[in-house]
Amino acid sequence: MPEIRVTPLGAGQDVGRSCILVSIAGKNVMLDCGMHMGFNDDRRFPDFSYITQNGRLTDFLDCVIISHFHLDHCGALPYFSEMVGYDGPIYMTHPTQAICPILLEDYRKIAVDKKGEANFFTSQMIKDCMKKVVAVHLHQTVQVDDELEIKAYYAGHVLGAAMFQIKVGSESVVYTGDYNMTPDRHLGAAWIDKCRPNLLITESTYATTIRDSKRCRERDFLKKVHETVERGGKVLIPVFALGRAQELCILLETFWERMNLKVPIYFSTGLTEKANHYYKLFIPWTNQKIRKTFVQRNMFEFKHIKAFDRAFADNPGPMVVFATPGMLHAGQSLQIFRKWAGNEKNMVIMPGYCVQGTVGHKILSGQRKLEMEGRQLEVKMQVEYMSFSAHADAKGIMQLVGQAEPESVLLVHGEAKKMEFLKQKIEQELRVNCYMPANGETVTLPTSPSIPVGISLGLLKREMAQGLLPEAKKPRLLHGTLIMKDSNFRLVSSEQALKELGLAEHQLRFTCRVHLHDTRKEQETALRVYSHLKSVLKDHCVQHLPDGSVTVESVLLQAAAPSEDPGTKVLLVSWTYQDEELGSFLTSLLKKGLPQAPS
Amino acid sequence: MDPGDDWLVESLRLYQDFYAFDLSGATRVLEWIDDKVFVAGYESLKKNEILHLKLPLRLSVKENKGLFPERDFKVRHGGFSDRSIFDLKHVPHTRLLVTSGLPGCYLQVWQVAEDSDVIKAVSTIAVHEKEESLWPRVAVFSTLAPGVLHGARLRSLQVVDLESRKTTYTSDVSDSEELSSLQVLDADTFAFCCASGRLGLVDTRQKWAPLENRSPGPGSGGERWCAEVGSWGQGPGPSIASLGSDGRLCLLDPRDLCHPVSSVQCPVSVPSPDPELLRVTWAPGLKNCLAISGFDGTVQVYDATSWDGTRSQDGTRSQVEPLFTHRGHIFLDGNGMDPAPLVTTHTWHPCRPRTLLSATNDASLHVWDWVDLCAPR
Numbered sequence: 001m002p003e004i005r006v007t008p009l010g011a012g013q014d015v016g017r018s019c020i021l022v023s024i025a026g027k028n029v030m031l032d033c034g035m036h037m038g039f040n041d042d043r044r045f046p047d048f049s050y051i052t053q054n055g056r057l058t059d060f061l062d063c064v065i066i067s068h069f070h071l072d073h074c075g076a077l078p079y080f081s082e083m084v085g086y087d088g089p090i091y092m093t094h095p096t097q098a099i100c101p102i103l104l105e106d107y108r109k110i111a112v113d114k115k116g117e118a119n120f121f122t123s124q125m126i127k128d129c130m131k132k133v134v135a136v137h138l139h140q141t142v143q144v145d146d147e148l149e150i151k152a153y154y155a156g157h158v159l160g161a162a163m164f165q166i167k168v169g170s171e172s173v174v175y176t177g178d179y180n181m182t183p184d185r186h187l188g189a190a191w192i193d194k195c196r197p198n199l200l201i202t203e204s205t206y207a208t209t210i211r212d213s214k215r216c217r218e219r220d221f222l223k224k225v226h227e228t229v230e231r232g233g234k235v236l237i238p239v240f241a242l243g244r245a246q247e248l249c250i251l252l253e254t255f256w257e258r259m260n261l262k263v264p265i266y267f268s269t270g271l272t273e274k275a276n277h278y279y280k281l282f283i284p285w286t287n288q289k290i291r292k293t294f295v296q297r298n299m300f301e302f303k304h305i306k307a308f309d310r311a312f313a314d315n316p317g318p319m320v321v322f323a324t325p326g327m328l329h330a331g332q333s334l335q336i337f338r339k340w341a342g343n344e345k346n347m348v349i350m351p352g353y354c355v356q357g358t359v360g361h362k363i364l365s366g367q368r369k370l371e372m373e374g375r376q377l378e379v380k381m382q383v384e385y386m387s388f389s390a391h392a393d394a395k396g397i398m399q400l401v402g403q404a405e406p407e408s409v410l411l412v413h414g415e416a417k418k419m420e421f422l423k424q425k426i427e428q429e430l431r432v433n434c435y436m437p438a439n440g441e442t443v444t445l446p447t448s449p450s451i452p453v454g455i456s457l458g459l460l461k462r463e464m465a466q467g468l469l470p471e472a473k474k475p476r477l478l479h480g481t482l483i484m485k486d487s488n489f490r491l492v493s494s495e496q497a498l499k500e501l502g503l504a505e506h507q508l509r510f511t512c513r514v515h516l517h518d519t520r521k522e523q524e525t526a527l528r529v530y531s532h533l534k535s536v537l538k539d540h541c542v543q544h545l546p547d548g549s550v551t552v553e554s555v556l557l558q559a560a561a562p563s564e565d566p567g568t569k570v571l572l573v574s575w576t577y578q579d580e581e582l583g584s585f586l587t588s589l590l591k592k593g594l595p596q597a598p599s
Numbered sequence: 600m601d602p603g604d605d606w607l608v609e610s611l612r613l614y615q616d617f618y619a620f621d622l623s624g625a626t627r628v629l630e631w632i633d634d635k636v637f638v639a640g641y642e643s644l645k646k647n648e649i650l651h652l653k654l655p656l657r658l659s660v661k662e663n664k665g666l667f668p669e670r671d672f673k674v675r676h677g678g679f680s681d682r683s684i685f686d687l688k689h690v691p692h693t694r695l696l697v698t699s700g701l702p703g704c705y706l707q708v709w710q711v712a713e714d715s716d717v718i719k720a721v722s723t724i725a726v727h728e729k730e731e732s733l734w735p736r737v738a739v740f741s742t743l744a745p746g747v748l749h750g751a752r753l754r755s756l757q758v759v760d761l762e763s764r765k766t767t768y769t770s771d772v773s774d775s776e777e778l779s780s781l782q783v784l785d786a787d788t789f790a791f792c793c794a795s796g797r798l799g800l801v802d803t804r805q806k807w808a809p810l811e812n813r814s815p816g817p818g819s820g821g822e823r824w825c826a827e828v829g830s831w832g833q834g835p836g837p838s839i840a841s842l843g844s845d846g847r848l849c850l851l852d853p854r855d856l857c858h859p860v861s862s863v864q865c866p867v868s869v870p871s872p873d874p875e876l877l878r879v880t881w882a883p884g885l886k887n888c889l890a891i892s893g894f895d896g897t898v899q900v901y902d903a904t905s906w907d908g909t910r911s912q913d914g915t916r917s918q919v920e921p922l923f924t925h926r927g928h929i930f931l932d933g934n935g936m937d938p939a940p941l942v943t944t945h946t947w948h949p950c951r952p953r954t955l956l957s958a959t960n961d962a963s964l965h966v967w968d969w970v971d972l973c974a975p976r
Contacts, residue, residue, distance in 0.1 A: 206671070208673060208674045208716070209671040209672060209673055209674065210620050210621070210622065210652070210671060210672040210674065211620070211671050212618045212619065212620060212655070212670035212671055212672075213618075213619040213620070213621070213931070215603070215607055215619065215931065216617055216618050216619050216670065217670060218607075219607050219610060219611065219617060220616075220670070222611060223611050226611060254604075255608070258604070258608060259608065364666060365666075366663060366666060382665060383665055383666065384665040384666075385665060385666050385667065385668040386668055387668035387669065387670070393671065394623075394674065395621065395623060398623075417714060417715045417716070418715075418716050419716065420715045420716050420717050421674065421676065421677030421678070421716045421717055421718075422674075422677070422716075424677075424679070424717070425648075425677070425679075428646070428679070
């Protein structure tokens with residue numbers, strides 16, 4: 001039974017870690033390999049024992065696909081490939097390939113150095129893992145093997161994020177990863193063509209929300225920054241070098257220009273080089289179909305944003321500083337934080353999630369007294385947690401499904417009871433089936449793949465020559481031989497098939513004996529049979545041959561006289577197996593007896 | 600520069616907080632239960648959605664607001680309606696809703712599921728008189744046995760016990776005046792406002808004998824009126840506000856409905872393009888504060904404290920200026936394009952004194968917390 005099987009791997013009712021197993025036409029693909037940031041033990045990794053209880057996973061998976069560099073989508077990759085064991089290809093886009101190892105290394109440092117964790121992947125493992133990566137371009141069809149192919153589509157969300165189409169023959173699945181349908185200031189909106197996959201797999205974490213507009217989020221950020229600098233305070237924004245920073249810089253630059261503000265904005269050292277690196281990764285990425293969504297200038301060259309020098313942190317007066325790293329766990333952002341934390345006029349804006357163990361995580365949990373290098377630090381500065389990451393809400397999901405036109409939709413990471421309404425909405429408005437598996441639950445979708453069969457011209461011509469024209473509503477029985485070779489199917493005449501296979505043709509004939517009561521000689525019996533059949537079978541070609549036998553089309557009738565009983569004649573009715581119908585019909589007809597001969 | 604961006608910069612000064620959402624369909628309904636609000640679509644040719652929305656957490660927490668990054672509405676429950684919905688009322692202490700729409704031959708009763716997120720239609724309530732193009736106004740008596748007050752005209756007013764479906768009160772009059780609003784004030788009293796401006800207070804313990812006025816004043820021809828009663832039974836003073844489609848706003852004392860305490864002219868573009876959308880509301884958290892909408896894409900907030908006896912010497916109404924005008928829908932949604940959006944309804948947040956919600960005919964929904972520029976900082 002052809003089918004597609006999907007299993008989101010994961011333990012319990014958690015959300016926030018993506019790792020989905022898809023079986024399609026005999027191929028097994030793993031989609032994303034995320035880490036759950038909330039757990040400190042093995043629960044943070046996906047449950048790979050579902051694939052196999054022991055041993056390496058290389059033989060069980062045809063490929064692994066990573067949608068983007070967020071740790072809840074790629075955080076478990078080095079563990080999976082180096083500690084559990086996988087040597088096959090790992091596909092991702094070029095920017096993802098460039099950025100993943102940086103974030104993985106950052107995360108490793110926090111986990112091992114800050115939290116002293118054991119059984120975590122090493123720097124070498126990250127390097128070895130990345131060696132298995134095969135980078136892909138947008139809209140490029142990549143042959144994984146001679147049956148499985150994949151293609152990446154633009155997803156928006158973050159630099160390098162892609163949605164993937166996985167195709168085997170005529171069956172396909174699209175996995176969206178994280179995406180957004182509203183463009184932001186430097187990334188466009190997700191886009192996919194009407195590829196009509198059997199199944200579209202999408203995250204449903206935000207499916208039951210209605211998003212606040214991007215403008216209002218930006219307004220909130222600007223308001224906080226503006227209010228702080230207006231009262232003479234300093235704003236610290238810890239960022240990852242290669243992520244949201246660019247978006248926020250463009251926003252502030254636009255606002256400063258508009259308001260003619262003179263308060264200095266700084267990029268901490270190292271960020272400028274990284275920004276250039278980001279820009280270099282970014283430009284080829286934007287060349288695909290997304291240029292038109294934003295302004296054509298080097299938007300990463302800022303007029304109002306200057307390079308930071310650590311001495312500036314002690315300058316009096318208001319300023320805004322973007323500094324790395326993003327979770328305040330080390331380096332320059334932490335240094336600046338320690339200098340500014342004691343003044344309530346100052347503000348720190350955290351633009352994203354912080355891992356447990358970092359200062360960022362502590363202050364976002366409300367902690368106001370921190371222990372740092374043996375000294376107490378009292379945090380009087382304002383702490384603001386803002387979310388800028390763009391995800392698709394219910395409306396966005398409906399839009400994307402409308403673009404791709406799948407047969408079915410599968411939502412992962414949601415609770416079915418809490419999404420009954422959304423399921424009804426999708427099924428009614430878009431006329432597609434909607435599945436919502438729990439983590440660890442497998443959904444099986446039956447598919448009906450179309451198998452194309454080529455018919456030989458000779459066979460077609462022969463059928464046409466039979467005389468009767470094809471009728472659209474009446475099925476016609478066709479005899480032929482199906483040859484399956486090299487993944488393709490041909491229907492040819494039997495003779496052709498025998499020739500191709502180098503076999504001799506055998507003919508199968510059936511013979512039936514019909515006993516007739518007739519005292520005359522067999523030749524006369526044959527004549528009687530001939531007259532009878534000629535008068536009854538007006539549509540068929542009935543012939544009386546010189547040797548006394550009668551033919552009805554290809555059926556041969558011969559009369560013989562058995563020695564025992566002169567009053568009985570035996571009629572031998574013989575036909576080839578192709579003429580079974582006619583043969584049986586004649587036999588039954590003759591068994592009813594012949595009309596009385598005129599004396 | 601984008602006028603939307605300009606307005607956004609202005610908004611930094613004008614609003615504490617501001618949220619803008621795009622619903623899947625425009626709503627004329629904003630009904631509260633605790634911290635959640637119901638909206639419902641009113642399209643006539645396709646299925647409409649009833650949504651039960653939870654406001655972003657930031658709007659309900661008292662402390663450490665800054666630590667809550669979510670700014671989205673959460674859809675807690677949803678349901679589908681084949682009819683357009685023009686009014687939705689929650690039956691207090693139950694999980695039931697009553698809606699009214701066109702065609703106006705019945706009211707629909709819904710159940711908000713407890714174990715899933717579905718709102719299901721469960722039964723209907725027949726109306727006294729079937730109207731082609733009028734939909735019955737609805738209000739709910741939240742007594743031990745809840746009763747649904749409904750009617751499209753004065754003569755079709757009745758109260759139906761929700762459980763037994765028996766009619767417990769009828770107006771029993773032949774007056775065919777069209778109703779524009781109904782409001783339950785306490786266990787025995789309700790207020791009505793007719794489209795003509797005729798106001799009345801009815802005690803259901805007696806046969807129909809409302810305390811009423813007749814018309815708001817001379818020269819009232821063709822305008823449409825709506826009204827809302829503010830804090831009922833909380834002392835003397837004007838507690839009824841009546842708004843006309845010509846921009847007149849009257850404040851009345853329930854003890855003397857024939858003589859408004861004040862009558863002012865609001866600076867709005869008249870006539871209103873759809874007088875059925877007129878809405879006037881009292882602020883639950885601010886004394887003497889009102890909001891009006893339905894004339895254009897704005898919501899205006901007024902402070903009526905100094906209006907007592909407002910009337911010029913020559914008897915004409917005096918112009919008043921709003922304390923605040925919300926223009927977000929014009930700049931953010933339409934972006935200055937034609938046709939300009941029209942506010943379909945607005946409501947005050949029950950706990951946050953200066954927070955309002957407003958919705959327009961192009962499916963936008965704003966939540967805004969305006970800054971009182973006149974108040975001492």
